Every structure is written in structure tokens, then in C-alpha cells.
Amino acid sequence: xxxxxxxxxxxxxxxxxxxxxxxxxxxxxxxxxxxxxxxxxxxxxxxxxxxxxxxxxxxxxxxxxxxxxxxxxxxxxxxxxxxxxxxxxxxxxxxxxxxxxxxxxxxxxxxxxxxxxxxxxxxxxxxxxxxxxxxxxxxxxxxxxxxxxxxxxxxxxxxxxxxxxxxxxxxxxxxxxxxxxxxxxxxxxxxxxxxxxxxxxxxxxxxxxxxxxxxxxxxxxxxxxxxxxxxxxxxxxxxxxxxxxxxxxxxxxxxxxxxxxxxxxxxxxxxxxxxxxxxxxxxxxxxxxxxxxxxxxxxxxxxxxxxxxxxxxxxxxxxxxxxxxxxxxxxxxxxxxxx
Amino acid sequence: xxxxxxxxxxxxxxxxxxxxxxxxxxxxxxxxxxxxxxxxxxxxxxxxxxxxxxxxxxxxxxxxxxxxxxxxxxxxxxxxxxxxxxxxxxxxxxxxxxxxxxxxxxxxxxxxxxxxxxxxxxxxxxxxxxxxxxxxxxxxxxxxxxxxxxxxxxxxxxxxxxxxxxxxxxxxxxxxxxxxxxxxxxxxxxxxxxxxxxxxxxxxxxxxxxxxxxxxxxxxxxxxxxxxxxxxxxxxxxxxxxxxxxxxxxxxxxxxxxxxxxxxxxxxxxxxxxxxxxxxxxxxxxxxxxxxxxxxxxxxxxxxxxxxxxxxxxxxxxxxxxxxxxxxxxxxxxxxxxxxxxxxxxxxxxxxxxxxxxxxxxxxxxxxxxxxxxxxxxxxxxxxxxxxxxxxxxxxxxxxxxxxxxxxxxxxxxxxxxxxxxxxxxxxxxxxxxxxxxxxxxxxxxxxxxxxxxxxxxxxxxxxxxxxxxxxxxxxxxxxxxxxxxxxxxxxxxxxxxxxxxxxxxxxxxxxxxxxxxxxxxxxxxxxxxxxxxxxxxxxxxxxxxxxxxxxxxxxxxxxxxxxxxxxxxxxxxxxxxxxxxxxxxxxxxxxxxxxxxxxxxxxxxxxxxxxxxxxxxxxxxx
Numbered sequence: 001x002x003x004x005x006x007x008x009x010x011x012x013x014x015x016x017x018x019x020x021x022x023x024x025x026x027x028x029x030x031x032x033x034x035x036x037x038x039x040x041x042x043x044x045x046x047x048x049x050x051x052x053x054x055x056x057x058x059x060x061x062x063x064x065x066x067x068x069x070x071x072x073x074x075x076x077x078x079x080x081x082x083x084x085x086x087x088x089x090x091x092x093x094x095x096x097x098x099x100x101x102x103x104x105x106x107x108x109x110x111x112x113x114x115x116x117x118x119x120x121x122x123x124x125x126x127x128x129x130x131x132x133x134x135x136x137x138x139x140x141x142x143x144x145x146x147x148x149x150x151x152x153x154x155x156x157x158x159x160x161x162x163x164x165x166x167x168x169x170x171x172x173x174x175x176x177x178x179x180x181x182x183x184x185x186x187x188x189x190x191x192x193x194x195x196x197x198x199x200x201x202x203x204x205x206x207x208x209x210x211x212x213x214x215x216x217x218x219x220x221x222x223x224x225x226x227x228x229x230x231x232x233x234x235x236x237x238x239x240x241x242x243x244x245x246x247x248x249x250x251x252x253x254x255x256x257x258x259x260x261x262x263x264x265x266x267x268x269x270x271x272x273x274x275x276x277x278x279x280x281x282x283x284x285x286x287x288x289x290x291x292x293x294x295x296x297x298x299x300x301x302x303x304x305x306x307x308x309x310x311x312x313x314x315x316x317x318x319x320x321x322x323x324x325x326x327x328x329x330x331x332x333x334x335x336x337x338x339x
Numbered sequence: 340x341x342x343x344x345x346x347x348x349x350x351x352x353x354x355x356x357x358x359x360x361x362x363x364x365x366x367x368x369x370x371x372x373x374x375x376x377x378x379x380x381x382x383x384x385x386x387x388x389x390x391x392x393x394x395x396x397x398x399x400x401x402x403x404x405x406x407x408x409x410x411x412x413x414x415x416x417x418x419x420x421x422x423x424x425x426x427x428x429x430x431x432x433x434x435x436x437x438x439x440x441x442x443x444x445x446x447x448x449x450x451x452x453x454x455x456x457x458x459x460x461x462x463x464x465x466x467x468x469x470x471x472x473x474x475x476x477x478x479x480x481x482x483x484x485x486x487x488x489x490x491x492x493x494x495x496x497x498x499x500x501x502x503x504x505x506x507x508x509x510x511x512x513x514x515x516x517x518x519x520x521x522x523x524x525x526x527x528x529x530x531x532x533x534x535x536x537x538x539x540x541x542x543x544x545x546x547x548x549x550x551x552x553x554x555x556x557x558x559x560x561x562x563x564x565x566x567x568x569x570x571x572x573x574x575x576x577x578x579x580x581x582x583x584x585x586x587x588x589x590x591x592x593x594x595x596x597x598x599x600x601x602x603x604x605x606x607x608x609x610x611x612x613x614x615x616x617x618x619x620x621x622x623x624x625x626x627x628x629x630x631x632x633x634x635x636x637x638x639x640x641x642x643x644x645x646x647x648x649x650x651x652x653x654x655x656x657x658x659x660x661x662x663x664x665x666x667x668x669x670x671x672x673x674x675x676x677x678x679x680x681x682x683x684x685x686x687x688x689x690x691x692x693x694x695x696x697x698x699x700x701x702x703x704x705x706x707x708x709x710x711x712x713x714x715x716x717x718x719x720x721x722x723x724x725x726x727x728x729x730x731x732x733x734x735x736x737x738x739x740x741x742x743x744x745x746x747x748x749x750x751x752x753x754x755x756x757x758x759x760x761x762x763x764x765x766x767x768x769x770x771x772x773x774x775x776x777x778x779x780x781x782x783x784x785x786x787x788x789x790x791x792x793x794x795x796x797x798x799x800x801x802x803x804x805x806x807x808x809x810x811x812x813x814x815x816x817x818x819x820x821x822x823x824x825x826x827x828x829x830x831x832x833x834x835x836x837x838x839x840x841x842x843x844x845x846x847x848x849x850x851x852x853x854x855x856x857x858x859x860x861x862x863x864x865x866x867x868x869x870x871x872x873x874x875x876x877x878x879x880x881x882x883x884x885x886x887x888x889x890x891x892x893x894x895x896x897x898x899x900x901x902x903x904x905x906x907x908x909x910x911x912x913x914x915x916x917x918x919x920x921x922x923x924x925x926x927x928x929x930x931x932x933x934x935x936x937x938x939x940x941x942x943x944x945x946x947x948x949x950x951x952x953x954x955x956x957x958x959x960x961x962x
Contacts, residue, residue: 070802073812085646089655114638317628324630339580
């Protein structure tokens, strides 16, 4: 299916840099993400010409112009639909979708839902900066309730959506969250996402230094990060907090609770299992200040990809009755001769 | 199936020769009128008649029984001469219940044959149809029509006695009794229907037996019952020799795609969201996975067009079908294909609107939307098939043009073509024009928007081609390099280039066929599904010696290069359309001619009679 041939040559980051000038605002979190992706690409071992970046509209969606691969900067919110059609036509290509919180969860919410539930084999990178940047600073579907912006001077009345919870609800088979300021960790998460078979969803917490600076400061600030960042590692207990006073999580029924490690026997601590879809739903609901924010792979499971199921049906139909023949089709069923 | 056309075994009663007849079966939407009509059409075609059909059914899936809005009907005209339309006034109406009589009686000719199922004319059904008394008791009905009151339900039950079916199941066979009876009246062979029943109910022999018995009982009833004093023969029509089949417009659209897939050896991605009356294209396509056509039932109309734009970017053929409300939603996706200069084909199976409108009724009111209904300067090619069978050729041609010019192409079908059927001379796919496809592979001198000199098409590159990695998108592109460009002059140039590319499609258009004298008093100009009506009306007027001609446009953008010259050869121009006057505006604007519209927007095809009257009127008004 998506049998990707071994790259004929060893790429470096530079091979993935296009000749276009990058036009994001100086200081934008997108630079770090671009750099991390360009750096991670050689590790995938996929010939550059077999890689396509598809984006919608918004600051993040300029991304394809800066990648020296095939790229298509499309329409607001529609990238998942366009990527689905591309995968159906060309299952030999590695397809990335780059989107943002407005593009992916507002105007394109429906398409994101369906690309995830179908499990189309694409890697979806959602840059979440909790604001509309390209249109100059309106609140987005991930902005916090009461957010004061140009379009909500009295505070927004909209409750925010959690991208990871949305993705899990849609039936995604790979869900992860990462932060633009933790480059090494982000690179690793992106690599794992790109290697996933099926729809992989990564929420990248990204800083818009012009319209929503430090929206993720809870995870940037050296002090606050200690109690608010929960690194997910498969097979390891969920731990956070200062080195001398580690905190952990326990599950009481379906309800999570924070405990001090020194007060709790090791056997009760919640050990992360990224194959557990039930617990992933609980993880996706954890948020500061009541809980630390999970960073890393919340869940990854295997399931058949949409286009592979369809192509298998095509193969089976051809195996059973041979390839289509229009001349035969036209004379099938009731016919009659005149003259 | 055998090619032999069986002749009716008996004709003891006198048989009168007709050259054409218009028959309509009408009943409750649960009465099986569509199947009855389709089978009668098959029988008529087997006997060599030319024919045109008009199915008409309610939008409600299971409308309450007996109601006026739950009436479903199927009309056809068949004849020994060329038949262009399903006919205006009925020679024969079969009314299976009071509601059907009430809705359709007015269309029956004076002296026409009226067959009613008396069993259905009881209090409950009469009330539901809004009758205060039983219309069958009104002597006026017999004064106007040749009324035959037949207890179809009881006769059917009698015929099925002893079969292991319950009362309800037996009663459901009554449509085949009606079909048998009408088959006898018009001396149509019932063999194809018997064969159809056998196949259809292969897994349920009791149903097969019951329906066959009901069919034959109806046929024999006509033969033996005293009330029918004569039957009618219709000679085979003189049609071009060859192998024929019946085809609907929607099936023909789907098969046109398959033919293009086979010829080009390209993958087709077909994107669709269910919508009446276009869904049958999706159903048909979904049956044929062996042809390399990959159908995606998308989450919405927008995703459907998005998917095919993505497929086109990947080097596949992208095709969508929808109807007006869906096409409105696709505007943005089509414009991406306009900007990215990618080949996609959109079928608009038009229906009556605006908004949800009359989903199952036909209309031609999306022409201006197809031409102009997208933001900014958005030229696309627009084609329109003339008959159900023509949908096959136009679908194929749309794909050919899209690939050659790297442009979106819209095909305007409509509800009438979609479900209407005609005998179709089966083409040999080898005779279809070639569709050359060449993907750019040479990196030397490559840029995404370098253009072919003849067509102005930009190169089509399959991702996966080393050395041609490039980025395109919805932002304005610099000509040749394809880099994002905000340059004012470049934008002006690109607007002109995109328009010129579409204009050059004119070189694909064959000389326009003029039906009638090359100059004269009046030219009727039509497009799309009005072909049959206009042709029939014009031929009638021509028979009275008038200098009237017609042309029918399959190419609406660009228009045929010879059209202006043709228009100037006639004193008056009449443009009949099932809209408020859309093509007529274009002709007036484009050619500065005083074209006059004839417009009816009733969700139904125009009638031959009203078009003929409009022609006569305009001839009288001649300056």
C-alpha cells in the first residue's frame, strides 16, 4: 500500500528547505516547528519527491511553501478533505496536513472529524496558538472563555474545545501533544507521528508573539512548568513536580487524582499505557491548574486505513471478475437489435 | 436476452394502427408505478418503438398512502416515428387510486383511455384525495373519456389464488396486472417483463410466480373482457440499425466517466455527497470498482470537491456530481482548481430551487451559477447534454477537455435527463475521441506555470516525480514560476490567461448543426434537456411550411465560434428555457441580438405544444 521505497540518498535538513523566504513574524513559534520538521524528515527515509504537505489557510498554512517537497496551500479548513482525495488517488505518497486552531477546529472542524474517524493515512499537525493570527487577532475556538480580543472586547462567550479530546472523540488512532519551545521533544513526537500508520494527530502548542504572546506560559515559564507539565512515557508512571517532591496521578474509578509520590505506594500510581484508549480520554481532559498538562503521545493504536480498505475492495473486485471493460458493460443487461 | 421481438399471440379483437401514443401510469408511491412504467418502456423498446420517458415521483420516501402529494407517476411516449419528448397530453391514463385520478385527469386528452382501479375508490381514499363523492359515479367522466372501471385488486387476488402469499403480498402485485392490461391494449410483448420478474425475484420464486401470473392475467383480461373492443398497434420506428439499450442520464454520466478512465488508464476519484437527483451517479459508480474509479462518499459537498481537487493534484481524474444546493457549496473548491489550474469535472444535475426547492423536479436555472456563481473572475468550461444518452458522450468530453486545458469543467444535466430514459444506440468505445495524457517528468526548464502554446495549459506533474517538487495553492501565482505574487500587472495577466485558456476550448467545438433552413424567419435556440421538446415543436412548425430552424447548444462556455454568424441569418430568435431567461441574456449580451425568451419554471419539462405556440406567436409578431 503505502510501501515507501528506501531513500536513494541520505538527506540532511537542508534538503528540505525550499528557496522561498520564510514570512512569519520574527519570534513566531512556527520557526521552531518548521526547523524541527525539516530536521526530522531525513529520519523518515522517504524520497523527498514522495512527500506532500497540504495546508488550509492561516499563518500555519503557509508551511508548505517552505518545505522542499511537493506542497499544496489550499482553502480554509479543507486540507483534510483534499489530503483524503490525494491519498485515495496516490496511496504511495506520504501526506502531511498542516493546520491551525481556527483552520482545523472552526471552519474545518467537520473535515478534521472525518479524516480522523476514517483513519486516512495522513500526519496532521495542528498549530494551536489560541488566536486568529492572519486575520489579526480575533478569538479562536481554543481561546479561553472570556478572552478579550478585537472581536470580543467584553470577553468571548465561547467555551474552548480541547483539540486532543476532539481528536479522540473523532476516533483518531494516534493523538499527541507537544510544545514549540521544547524542540528536542517535539522532534521526537513528530517523528513518531509521521511513522504512525493511519491518521496521526499532533496538537502543537505554538506561540503567537504578536496577538497572543505567552498563551502557553504555564508550560514555558521555568517555575510554573515544574508543576504543570506532565511528560508522557509509555510504561512509566505519570510523574511531575519538583525533583524532591514528585507528584503522580492515580485513577479512582474513572476519576483522576493528584497524589504526592512519597505518600502513595508505587502500585497505585497511574502507569501510562499509550495503547489504552479509555485512559487516553481521561488524559485528554487533564488541564492546568487542577491537573498538569499531558505532553507526548496520549494514545496510539493500529486500525486499517480508509484508503487501504477501499483499495482492497478494488483489488478483490478485479481478482474476482477481472478489470473493467467498458465495451462489455455497455452491452450488459437488456439490449435489442434494430435492423 | 434474445434479440427477437415477440409479437403478441392473439389479436382476435380489431387492431388499429397508431403512429404514437402517450401513456401514463399513476398511483400511490407504494403502488410500484415506477417499475410498471420502466417495464412498459422496455416492452415498447423491444417492439422497436422509439420512446422517451418521464418518471415523476414525490420527494417523500413513503408519503402517506392515498394522499395527493403521495402520487407517483411514470409517463412515456412511444412511436413508429422519431419521438423527442414524453408527450404533452395523454392518450391513456391508468389511475390506481382516487388521488392519482385527481392529480392527473386534467392531462388526459378528451376521448382518451382512462383505466381506474375501482377497488381503491372507497371512502378512505376518496376522503384523502379530497373527493366529496365518488368521481366514478359522475356521468361526466364517461362523457369525456373512454372510461374503463376495472377492479384490478380483486382480479389480481383471484389470479393469485392458491399461492403461498398473504393478502398484502398478493395485493402488491396489482401493478403487474395493470401493466399486462396496458401491454395488451398497445400490443406490447410481455416476454421482457416476464424475464425481468424471473431475474428480479430469483431468490423468491413465490413472488416471481405471483407477479408473472398477475401480468398475464392483466394481459388476458384485455383480450377476453368484453369492455375492451380494440387494441392498438405501433409499427417499429425507423431507427439507425444497431444494438440498443435503455439508458438514463445519470447512468450515462457514470459510464462516461468509466469510459474516460479506461481510455486514459488513469485513476478516477469520484467525490460525492448524497443529494437528489444526483445520487444515482454515485450508486452506479460504486458498482464498478473494477474500472479503477474510487468513490468517496464525503462528509459534505465541500469535502467532495476538495477530495477531487486533491486527487487532481495527485495526477488522477477528479469528478463530482451534485445538484444546485451542493454546487453552491462547491464554489470555493472549484475556484481552487481554477487558480491551481487543475483538471476537475463537476456534474450539476439541476433541480428546481432556490434552496431545497423541489428536489425531485427538474429545472435549468443553474446556468448563470455555472458561468458566474463564484467569487471574482472564475472562468470554467460549461457543457450540457441534450438527451439521457448524450450524457455519456458529454461526461467523456468534459474529462477530455479538463485534462487537455487543465481547467475545471461543469456539466449541466438536470432531473429530467437524470431519470428519463431513451433507447440508446450503444456506441463502440473505440470510436470515442482519444484523450492524450502526458505528465511532465523533465526537470529541465520546468516551472509549475509554464504554458503550452496551443492550449495555455500548465504542465501536469505527478507528485513522486523527482526534481519537480513544487508548491502551488490558492494565492495568486506569478505566471511561469508559480511563485506567490502580489504584483498588480501579473494579476491582470493571470486573470486574462485563465479566461483565454477557457476561450481556446472553442477550437474543440464542431460546427453547429442547424435543424432546418440556413436562414429564415425564426431560429429557436435551446440548451440541455429541452432538445426533444424544441425539436418536436420546430418540426411540427416546419411541416406547415414555415422558415423556422433550431440549434441546440452543448457548449455554453465557450459558445460555438459559428453561433454569432448563424444567429444573424434569422429575423427573430426564440430561446425556450426552464428558467426565467438565462441563456437568452447571454445571447443578447454576447451577440447584441434581440433574442426573446420563452420561460416556464414549473419543475417539469416544457411541453411541445407550448413551445409551438410560442413560435407561432413570435412569427405573428414579426416586425
